[in-house]
């Protein structure tokens with residue numbers, strides 16, 4: 691089978707940085723002495739490798755032994771969590787991506803400038819839960835939100851978005867917001883260019899091939915967005931984590947397959963998948 695790879699795919703600088711910080715912290719503090727607050731990235735294989743190297747995991751700073759270091763992953767955390775970690779005497783290893791940090795700063799600045807802050811994003815995503823902690827009040831909206839119900843009836847809005855959303859989705863949401871009578875709306879672009887490049891490359895490839903494979907964690911927001919965009923481009927698309935989930939029926943009658951991957955997917959997973967697919 692002919693296999694084409696997306697020109698931009700896989701690990702982003704934020705994820706590479708978080709893995710490097712985790713490895714360096716294990717080296718500095720010792721195996722079993724560093725605890726990640728949630729999985730470092732949305733990729734089971736990488737999380738398992740780091741666990742084997744000595745990185746523990748916990749869902750709450752309260753359960754971490756005070757002698758240990760806590761790793762803040764690339765999605766970041768709200769300030770109360772960092773304060774609780776400091777109060778408990780934990781050493782903080784901060785691997786928050788710089789672009790997520792910028793979104794955290796933007797939320798605070800918009801609030802300080804007197805805007806009603808609106809974040810376009812998934813309210814259950816850890817990045818969003820962290821970012822909204824940097825202002826006393828932020829309204830989070832996604833495509834299912836009833837805007838009439840949650841937005842203020844008038845005033846000045848300060849708008850930002852979850853870093854992994856597509857520009858098209860954010861533009862759609864802004865158009866819906868602007869149907870309401872605001873005298874001012876300040877939009878700060880917090881989208882991640884690395885994600886945008888992967889999305890453009892995926893759409894381009896989806897238009898050329900018979901079937902698309904998008905590799906990455908099933909809970910990874912940016913991987914799910916890639917799969918959604920490929921489907922929207924009119925291509926049959928399968929979102930898989932690894933080659934283990936592949937089934938021959940997925941390529942029956944197809945000649946050319948495209949492969950791309952989310953920002954948490956290592957190149958080894960992509961190359962193994964492409965090699966196996968080519969060998970069919």
Ligand code: SF4
Pocket residue numbers: 702703704705764787788789790853854882883884885912953
């Ligand atoms: S996808 Fe972008 S914002 Fe998210 S961790 Fe990677 S570089 Fe940072």
